[in-house]
Amino acid sequence: MSDRRTLQRITSSFIVSATCVLALLYYGRGVLQPLVLAAILSLVIAPLIRSFNRVGLKALPATLLSVLLVGSCLVAVSVILATQLVSVTRDLPQYRAAIKSKVEKVREITEKPFARLEAELTALTPPSADAKSRQGLSAAAARTQPIPVEIRQPGLSTRQAVAWMFAVAWGPLGEAGLVLVLLVFILLEHESLRDRVVQLAGQTEVSRTLKTLGDAAQGVSRFFFSQFIVNLTFGTVVAVVLWGLGVPHAALWGALSGMLRFVPYLGVMAAGAFIALFVAAIDPGWTLPLVCMAVFVALELAVANIIEPKVYGHSSGLSPLGVIVSAIFWGALWGPVGLLLSTPLTLCLVVAGRHLPALEPITILFGDAPSVSGSQRFYQRVLAADLDSIIHDARQFLRKCSFARYCDQILLPGLALATAERRSGRIEEIQQARLRGAIVALAETLAPVCDSGPRNRRRQVSLLDANVGAHLRKMREERLGRWQGSLDVPAHSVVLCAGLANERDDVLAELLVRSLRAARIDARSLSMGGGDQETPDGKEDLVSTVFLVYPLEEHYEQWLGHVRDLRANLAHALLVTVRLPFDENAVKLSSVEKQMDMILRSYEEALAFVTPERSPRGQPLPEQIGRAA
Known part of the structure; x- marks a missing residue:
């Protein structure tokens, strides 16, 4: 239903509104870029200001000190990088011979084979008379061709060079100053801006607006802090490795690698290309460049696939595909600034989509995980006949939880979805057969029955097609015997799970x-009511508890009659039922609790009821809902 409502919101008016927003973002980027950049930086610096506030500084001194501290760090890093770059340009003439040698080798590898091939093909084809005449005319024209004259502009004077450099730097410096001014005012008006946004949203949306703002601020701050730590470590390791390999200016390349990793995907590729070109230029051979590239690629793969998933977790809130698409989108709209801000901007939209229906499609498409529950994923994979993935996910689940909890949270809700689809006629027979097969496979794989004798490998296929619960019970009886186990057991050690003779009750009981x-x-x-002998003669005292499947309205009278029989035949056993939350057409609780000793709410509670010392997470058993018999 949620997916359908999401699709219904994507109407023509929505598309027109989205187009207008895109046009505003593109044509208004000159105004919006500084504002958005200052807003994102304010979210990053806000935790530092709060730290100074806890120390005792007021808002204005804490803001100015934080901006000054961050700005000083950026200026220091910029000065160090500029010094290193000047040093690199000063040393480049020393590597001129190696560069020429590498260029010649590359040209020899790439151009000469094609030139040799062209010469051989030309030699095999004799020139025609027309070609000879054209060659003679071209030779005569070359002899009479005038000498070309090249006009060169005079070199720039020192004043002109300084003016040119100032004109080039004025744009970025002016924009940086504008961002700095906006940043200071946004930080000083942080609380006031939040109140204004809440007032714009209206008093009825105060809770949702505050939740959205808080989640976005926390997500961006956590993401940037985690990314800063990872990139700083990556740059340091790259610098140490290059220094150990004897590469000059290793600190510059390490810092460049760490900084460019802030640009999604493209940044680290650019850093690797710069390092490869520099090392290839300074080394006469090919061993050192190949070793440096192998080490760089190995470090990047380790960081991207091992370290980042553990450090970030879901802090970015975006899927890998969402990061790539957002980088392409914002880079196309706003250029390099959009590429740098692509992840935090999309993260804010994804967080807002969790609370605002209009932005929900963005959250669904670019969020870190699809907005489907485990039961929905189970049902979808059943319909797609992807049994291997179902069993893999179930095994991952059972590493931390019990099979009872798996039934409560995934399997039984998934069966409820299938039941609703079946009643509405939207599920085909072949899909129903896949569902029955998946239930049997999960039961046999995740909760197998221990053998007590020779196994009969016959499969009751017709029984499976008719009733999967009866099929599973029949399989246990084939392995464990008529009574599904030995009768030579202590008194009050057997638990019975009973239900009416229909597919629903048999599946739930099994x-x-x-x-x-x-x-x-x-x-x-x-x-x-299915012809089973309920208990063997003289063995009634073996049963301690009977779990009955919760009845439906149409079967209540029949269920009530069997409850009376159980009361008469198993007078010393407790009668308990499990009322699942997704049961439709279930009998009212007030009618059932008169017949039961206890009503539980899940299979995990049933497990805790019969094994109180194994109660999950040490929680007490649920309070008795029904009355004692």
Whole structure:
């Protein structure tokens, strides 16, 4: 339903509005770029200001000190990089011979094979008479061709050179000054701007607006801090490795690598290209360039695939594809500034989409994880016949949780989705067969039954097609015997899971049996009204608890009759039922609680009920909802 509402919002008016916004972003970039850059920087510096406020500084001194501190660091880094660059340009004449040698080798590898091939083809084809005449005319024209005259502009004077450099630097310096002024005022008016945004949103949206602003500020700050730590470490390691390999100006290339990694994907590629070209220019051979590139690529792969996922986690809030698409989009709109700000800008939009319906498509497309639950993902993969992925995800889930919790959170809600689709006629027979097969595969793989004798490998295919729960119970009986286990067990050690003789009750009862047996509980099942013998003669005292499937309205009278029989035959056993939250057409709680000793709310609570010492996370058992018999 949520996906349908999202698609319904993408109408013609939405497309027109989006087009107008894109036009405003493109044609108004001269005004919007400094504002957005200052706003993003304010989110980055805000935690530092709050730290100074906790020390005792007031707003104005804390803001000015924070801006001064950050600006001083940037200026210091810029001076160091400029000094290193000047040193590199001064040393370039020393590497001129190596550069010429490399250029000749590259030309020999790339151009000479084609030139040799062209010469051989020309030699094989004799020139025609027309070609000879044209060659004679061209030779005569070359002899009579006038000497070309080249007009050169005089070199720039010192004053002209300084003026040219000032004109080139004026644009970036002026924009940097404008951003600095805006940054200071935004930081000083931070609280006031938040109040204004809340007032614009209206009093009815105060909670949502504050939540959106808080999430966006926290996400951007956490992302930039994590990225700064990772890039600083990466640049330091690159500098140390290059220094160890004897590459000059290793500090410059390390700093350049760390800084360019702030540009998504393209930055690290540019840094690697610069390092490769410089090392190839200074070294007469090819060994050192290849070693440096191999080390650089290995470091980048380790950082991108091992370190960043652990450090970032989901702090970026964006999927890898979302990062690439946002870099392309903002880079096309705003150039280098947009490329640098692509990740934080898209992150703010993704966070806002979690609270604002109009931006929800952006969150769905570019968020760090698809906005589907585990049960929805299970059901979608069942329909796609992707059983391997279902079992892989289930095993990952069971590394931390029990099979009972897997049933509560994924399997049973997924079956509820399938039931709703089946009632509406939107699921085909072949998809229903896939669902039954997935249930059997999950039960057999994740909660297998231990053998107590020779295994009968016959499969009741027709029974599976008719009733998957009865099929699973039949498989256990083939392995464990008629009574699904030995009768020579202590008194009050057996747990029965009972339901009516229909597909729903059989599946729910069998999954509960598997959940309990996975925790080494002697659980067995029976189908009431299906011809099963409920308990063997004289063994009634073995049963301690009977879990009954919660009844539906149309089966309540039949269910009530079996409850009376159980009360008469198993007088010493507790009667418990599990009322699942997604059961439709279920009987009212007030009617069922009169018949039960306890009503639970999940399979995990059922597991905790029969094994109180294994209660999940040490939580107490749920309070009794029904009355004692």
